[in-house]
Amino acid sequence: MAVGNKQLHEIESVFDSYHISPHYRQFGSVFLAPSRKPLFVLKPLKVGTVRAYLTGELLSQQERCPIIPHIVKTATGAYYRWQHGNRYLVTEKIPGRVADYHSDKDFKAAIIAMSSFHRFAGQVLQSNPKRWAILQFCPKSQWPKRIKEMEICRERAIRFQDDPFSRKYLKMWHCFYELAFRVLQTLPCESLSAAPTICYHDWAFHNVLIKNGQAHLIDFDDMIVDHSIHDRVNLISRYLRLHQWATSALLKALWNFDRYYQWQKGELKLLGLYLSFPYEYWMLGRQYYIEKQPWSRSFYQDQWQRKIGFFEERLKILDLIESME
Incomplete structure (x- = not known):
């Protein structure tokens, strides 16, 4: 996914709002902050307000279902960050490899x-x-x-x-x-x-x-x-x-x-x-x-x-x- 300079600046700003170092790398459609342990994943959401909220609601209960990511809330306790009309979700990265259904x-x-x-x-x-x-x-x-x-x-x-x-x-x-x-x-x-x-x-x-x-x-x-x-x-x-x-x-x-x-x-x-x-x-x-x-x-x-x-x-x-x- 190609990202313009304007969005790159916006992503740096979102990372900063979570007090995460803005030094990151893009991986497909998400962005990783490799300087942190556990690693954080920032994902630009392509869904509306309700879906974004429900996703956060689900992930906030990760302790009941360890196979889903742990959500990182914003400084105000919100599930996602709203920035210039865009929504961003931050979770802890799950280490692992992509599934292979041939296996x-x-x-x-x-x-x-x-x-x-x-x-x-x-x-x-x-x-x-x-x-x-x-x-x-x-x-x-x-x-x-x-x-x-x-x-x-x-x-x-x-x-x-x-x-x-x-x-x-x-x-x-x-x-x-x-x-x-x-x-x-x-x-x-x-x-x-x-x-x-x-x-x-x-x-x-x-x-x-x-x-x-x-x-x-x-x-x-x-x-x-x-x-x-x-x-x-x-x-x-x-x-x-x-x-x-x-x-x-x-x-x-x-x-x-x-x-x-x-x-x-x-x-x-x-x-x-x-x-x-x-x-x-x-x-x-x-x-x-x-x-x-x-x-x-x-x-x-x-x-x-x-x-x-x-x-x-x-x-x-x-x-x-x-x-x-």
Whole structure:
């Protein structure tokens, strides 16, 4: 992430307000103060006031959940620093390496961390559900909006059929649209009987650190409130993509969850429904046609191959899950 001189001065000012030496180094989208022990991490937040507050509220209870970072409050006791219209969060750095889901040990550690985090987060949510209601994810209302966006993307792709990405997008549109529409017809019949929890939402390898064999969670910008199946699907789908949606990968994932974060009655059916919705196809189309992210053609090609490919294998996986419940 490129940072201009104005923001660099602002970051120095934020470090100074925490009485931290302004000698720092940038690491991705965060800034480290290497002269301190423990190391401090300053993160520019990309979320609004409510999300920033709730993130601080969650991290302030780190003693109850050691796999999340310890927050460093401002001199006035606030969770984050407000500086020239920007919000900055400071936490203690968790030493460790980025997770590798090719490793069975790392995948197992992520599942155990998910179980631990959901137990803690569920208690936080139950203590004040109204406060967290703003983060509620409701598939019955959210998925129709995403289907509508898929229709918008199709219209725009038709106008740009000379574009290789558009031709590829259109070729698969009916397949993924049918999946999404079928899920929407089935979902209202499902009852999410289990109590919701706060979900981490983004189990990408770079958001999970491994320290002494234990997984730690470090980025809470995208957390939402939903059934725990939301996080299970997020992690399992990443694992399946790594293994090209192989049946053996699904069976291994289900076995590991059954061992370290047991399935409850009805959850495999929910797994199939959540996994059926074409989240990656919707998101990539949205980024290309609606957000118009200025990424290179090769980047979009890589994203397509990793996230959208292997459609037939995906259908076999969904059929197998349906037969299990």
